[in-house]
Amino acid sequence: MSIDWSAVYRDTYQDLxxxxxxxxxxxxxxxxxxxxxxxxxxxxxxxxxxxxxxxVAANLARDEARGAMRRRxxxxxxxxxxxASEPMEPAAPERLEREEMRRGVNEALGRLSxxxxxxxxxxxxxxxxxxxxxxxxxxxxxxxxxxxRARKRLVDEYEGLETDAAHQRG
Amino acid sequence: xxxxxxxDLHAYLDGALAAIEPAAEERLRAxxxxxxxxxxxxxxxxxxHDRSTELLAxxxxxxxxxxxxxxxxxxxxxxxxxxxxxxxRLAWAASVAVALGAGWIGxxxxxxxxxxxxxxxxxxxxxxxSREVRESVADDADATAGEAAVDETSAAADIRxxxxxxxxxxxxxxxxxxxxxxxxxxxxxxxxxxxxxxxAKEGAEDARRDTVARTEAVEMESIPLRAAAPSDPxxxxxxxxxxxxxxxxxxxxxxxxxxxxxxxTRDEAAEWMGRPLLAVPDLEVLEIxxxxxxxxxxxxxxxxxxxxAPLELVLERGATGRDRAAAGAEPRRLELQDRPVSxxxxxxxxxxxxxRRVGIVAPPEGEAAIExxxxxxxxxxxxxxxxxxxxxxxxxxxxxxxLETP
Numbered sequence: 001m002s003i004d005w006s007a008v009y010r011d012t013y014q015d016l017x018x019x020x021x022x023x024x025x026x027x028x029x030x031x032x033x034x035x036x037x038x039x040x041x042x043x044x045x046x047x048x049x050x051x052x053x054x055x056v057a058a059n060l061a062r063d064e065a066r067g068a069m070r071r072r073x074x075x076x077x078x079x080x081x082x083x084a085s086e087p088m089e090p091a092a093p094e095r096l097e098r099e100e101m102r103r104g105v106n107e108a109l110g111r112l113s114x115x116x117x118x119x120x121x122x123x124x125x126x127x128x129x130x131x132x133x134x135x136x137x138x139x140x141x142x143x144x145x146x147x148x149r150a151r152k153r154l155v156d157e158y159e160g161l162e163t164d165a166a167h168q169r170g
Numbered sequence: 171x172x173x174x175x176x177x178d179l180h181a182y183l184d185g186a187l188a189a190i191e192p193a194a195e196e197r198l199r200a201x202x203x204x205x206x207x208x209x210x211x212x213x214x215x216x217x218x219h220d221r222s223t224e225l226l227a228x229x230x231x232x233x234x235x236x237x238x239x240x241x242x243x244x245x246x247x248x249x250x251x252x253x254x255x256x257x258x259r260l261a262w263a264a265s266v267a268v269a270l271g272a273g274w275i276g277x278x279x280x281x282x283x284x285x286x287x288x289x290x291x292x293x294x295x296x297x298x299x300s301r302e303v304r305e306s307v308a309d310d311a312d313a314t315a316g317e318a319a320v321d322e323t324s325a326a327a328d329i330r331x332x333x334x335x336x337x338x339x340x341x342x343x344x345x346x347x348x349x350x351x352x353x354x355x356x357x358x359x360x361x362x363x364x365x366x367x368x369x370a371k372e373g374a375e376d377a378r379r380d381t382v383a384r385t386e387a388v389e390m391e392s393i394p395l396r397a398a399a400p401s402d403p404x405x406x407x408x409x410x411x412x413x414x415x416x417x418x419x420x421x422x423x424x425x426x427x428x429x430x431x432x433x434x435t436r437d438e439a440a441e442w443m444g445r446p447l448l449a450v451p452d453l454e455v456l457e458i459x460x461x462x463x464x465x466x467x468x469x470x471x472x473x474x475x476x477x478x479a480p481l482e483l484v485l486e487r488g489a490t491g492r493d494r495a496a497a498g499a500e501p502r503r504l505e506l507q508d509r510p511v512s513x514x515x516x517x518x519x520x521x522x523x524x525x526r527r528v529g530i531v532a533p534p535e536g537e538a539a540i541e542x543x544x545x546x547x548x549x550x551x552x553x554x555x556x557x558x559x560x561x562x563x564x565x566x567x568x569x570x571x572x573l574e575t576p
Contacts, residue, residue: 027234148177
């Protein structure tokens with residue numbers, strides 16, 4: 001089967017980058033991994049490109065995310081980004097709020113199980129239930145259950161963090 | 171009918187229930203119409219669903235600029251519509267040259283032996299075959315056939331062999347072919363599994379090494395680096411995200427490659443540049459060359475990384491207006507802006523250093539990618555290139571200092 005890889009690249013890159021950003025929490029690193037994933041795909045020429053790409057990306061991201069040191073570096077990078085993006089101006093309250101929310105969501109996501117986080121991010125990256133089943137090996141009928149659990153946990157964890165932060169502030 | 175499961179409620183909210191089973195949505199609606207409990211649960215789950223979507227929107231990126239597909243051209247594609255075939259090593263060398271906008275960087279990295287390299291590999295003196303390759307890549311959008319016709323001259327073959335010896339001392343230059351036959355007549359999931367077993371196995375190992383290397387790059391006191399393993403695609407296939415327009419970069423690459431480089435001592439080079447030479451003090455300097463390119467005085471410093479891999483620095487006398495304008499025009503390309511490259515050498519632009527990634531140049535299968543980075547240090551633009559991971563190169567940049575005369 002002849003696959004138009006330039007079309008696959010064009011159609012899938014954004015979704016893959018979005019997924020990887022959610023997994024490694026570093027947009028630039030997500031670019032690297034997305035490129036790496038596509039490079040591998042060009043070598044292996046899978047028949048089902050989308051499922052294959054996300055499967056490999058998930059593996060790369062999983063391995064990447066395992067290192068605790070990596071997480072520490074990520075936090076430093078986030079701080080650096082925050083400093084770098086508006087170095088000369090005092091941070092606007094909305095921006096601080098947005099940044100705080102981002103950190104909170106990242107932390108809440110980090111408290112999900114590997115499987116739940118992956119399924120949630122796959123869905124948020126434009127994959128259908130069938131796609132997700134193909135990528136993860138889960139039954140299609142189990143995707144809704146996994147998403148329900150992941151969403152509830154994400155919201156609960158985030159709200160819990162917010163409550164803790166509010167207590168600390170006041 | 172029993173109450174609706176949370177999974178089905180979420181599948182319904184996602185609009186995915188009918189895709190799972192066409193009649194399921196109809197049954198669910200009928201149940202909801204008759205069951206107040208499930209209607210209440212649906213609203214509760216809708217709240218969770220919408221809130222989680224809102225939270226994820228806060229961390230997931232907006233649509234990003236997609237790097238050109240051509241960036242993957244040299245990454246070992248074997249075919250397929252729209253995917254170019256494998257490129258010759260020389261073609262890759264040429265693409266490195268053009269992509270980095272400093273032709274000799276890639277050329278020297280591939281051709282260098284760690285000894286003092288004569289000027290011969292430069293385009294102005296290189297065999298015709300080398301020039302042909304460079305030019306053929308410069309304008310090849312569909313170069314597969316053309317590349318196949320490229321002859322390797324003896325000198326070019328020598329460059330290739332030396333590159334192999336330098337970059338692939340222990341491992342085969344190609345990886346085993348994917349088990350194509352086993353993928354036929356299988357389900358997509360099984361196919362992905364089969365492919366993933368091959369790719370993910372290597373991916374896990376590569377990514378593990380990469381993670382270690384990147385972590386070390388940040389954590390270690392000494393210069394942390396690793397030459398990309400010959401079979402390591404961990405840093406390959408990134409578009410050369412140069413700020414300049416492609417045509418300009420191409421011309422620039424040719425200008426660098428064609429310059430009349432001449433060897434110089436540290437003192438001579440410092441005098442030529444009108445300022446102290448910049449390099450990594452801890453590393454051995456293999457050679458220094460100077461040239462004038464388009465009226466701009468340039469010095470090239472070649473050093474050896476601890477593992478023997480080559481590091482090239484290109485020093486330009488002063489930051490050009492074009493660079494400043496281009497950097498300002500694409501702030502997204504700037505990495506770690508306003509973070510000092512070196513405490514001792516804060517650059518211009520308000521006392522802060524600026525650096526940006528020139529790009530990773532995609533290697534052919536089994537060869538090390540060359541990472542390129544351009545930094546404004548001590549008021550001058552310095553382009554660095556080495557076959558190391560991007561974090562390693564960033565760490566190297568942080569060690570760039572004025573080179574003392576021995």
